[in-house]
Amino acid sequence: QSVLTQPPSVSGAPGQRVTISCTGSSSNIGAGYDVHWYQQLPGTAPKLLIYGNSNRPSGVPDRFSGSKSGTSASLAITGLQAEDEADYYCQSYDSSLTVVFGGGTKLTVL
Amino acid sequence: QVQLQESGPGLVKPSGTLSLTCAVSGGSISSSNWWSWIRQPPGKGLEWIGEIYHSGSTNYNPSLKSRVTISVDKSKNQFSLKLSSVTAADTAVYYCAKDCGITHWFDPWGQGTLVTVSS
Numbered sequence: 222q223s224v225l226t227q228p229p230s231v232s233g234a235p236g237q238r239v240t241i242s243c244t245g246s247s248s249n250i251g252a253g254y255d256v257h258w259y260q261q262l263p264g265t266a267p268k269l270l271i272y273g274n275s276n277r278p279s280g281v282p283d284r285f286s287g288s289k290s291g292t293s294a295s296l297a298i299t300g301l302q303a304e305d306e307a308d309y310y311c312q313s314y315d316s317s318l319t320v321v322f323g324g325g326t327k328l329t330v331l
Numbered sequence: 332q333v334q335l336q337e338s339g340p341g342l343v344k345p346s347g348t349l350s351l352t353c354a355v356s357g358g359s360i361s362s363s364n365w366w367s368w369i370r371q372p373p374g375k376g377l378e379w380i381g382e383i384y385h386s387g388s389t390n391y392n393p394s395l396k397s398r399v400t401i402s403v404d405k406s407k408n409q410f411s412l413k414l415s416s417v418t419a420a421d422t423a424v425y426y427c428a429k430d431c432g433i434t435h436w437f438d439p440w441g442q443g444t445l446v447t448v449s450s
Contacts, residue, residue, distance in 0.1 A: 223376055255434035259377075266426055267377065269438035278438065310377055314435050319392050320367070320379035 224249060225311050225323035232329040233301045241326045243294045243311030249321055251292035254314040258287055258296045261308040261325075270309070271296065298328070306330045333358040335427050335441035343421075343448050349414040353427030353441060360408045361385040365430035367437060368401060368412045370423040378423075382430055383410050417448045 226244040233239040243256060250256055255274050259267035269278050271287035274294065286297045294313075298305055311323040339351035353366070360366065368380040381391035383401045391399050400413040414421060424445050428437035 255436075257434075257436040259437075266440040266443050267437075268440070269436060272431070272436040272438070273434065312377075312436070317393060318390065320435050322377040322379065324376045 223324035224315060224321035225313060227309075227311060227323035227326045229324070230327045230329065232331055233298075234331045235301055235303065237301050238297065238299045239301060239328065240298075241296045241309050241311075241328070243296070243323050245292050245294075245313060245321075247292060248316040249292075249313045250289065250294060252316055256287065256289050256294035257312045258285075259310045259312065261310065263307070267310060301330055303330050333429055333439060335429065335439060337425060337427050337441045337444040339444060339446070341445060341447060343417055343446060344450055345418055345448055347417055347448075349412070349417050349421060349425075349446055349448070351412045351425055351427075351444065351446070352409055353411070354407075354409045355429075356408070360403060360410065361405055365390075365435075366403070366410050367428050367430045369426045369428055369437070369440075370421075371426070371443075372420075372423040380412065380414075380425075419448050422446065422448045 258271040260270045261267045274289040275287045284299045308325045310325045315321045334356045336354045343349045365382040367382040381401050383389045383403050398415045403410045424443040426440050426443045428440040
């Protein structure tokens with residue numbers, strides 16, 4: 222049981238917009254800790270996608286964006302492409318002094 | 332550009348100790364960063380194990396704290412993980428990663444190494 226809750230799966234057609242939610246609590250996201258997002262392509266290590274709620278590392282397309290409000294955060298992907306099919310994980314920090322992850326969301330491009 | 336590479340035995344016997352090393356290249360382990368271990372059981376999500384600073388200071392996941400030791404070897408620019416009393420539940424891909432910033436995001440990650448606990 223992950224501390225942060227994500228939908229197990231989302232899907233969308235090429236060119237569409239999809240969002241992935243990440244719900245926490247008052248001891249992590251709601252306590253003001255930043256949310257970060259990772260993309261994991263099949264058989265590879267996770268790759269940083271968004272850090273500090275809404276910042277993109279160099280090289281990440283601006284089709285990916287992040288936001289945070291209250292005890293939740295969201296990752297939005299616009300102009301969906303086949304290469305976006307992957308698992309996506311949110312991550313934050315908890316007042317119990319530990320890093321916490323979401324359970325992951327599998328994105329299927331139809 | 333910093334790169335990380337995990338190494339260690341791919342098979343550990345139940346009740347034994349899992350030992351892995353993460354070699355850091357393209358940068359110094361003595362930089363102002365923490366260094367973390369993260370694992371992922373087959374088909375499951377990510378779990379943070381713990382982190383170390385070049386001074387030797389550590390923080391561990393409370394759920395694993397009694398079995399985990401993370402150490403650093405600055406002369407070899409690497410850090411290591413030991414997990415004792417392993418069971419099949421510890422079978423996972425183990426990743427090392429650079430912990431960036433005070434709000435703990437990880438970049439880059441090593442490629443990961445699969446450790447199977449089995450007799």
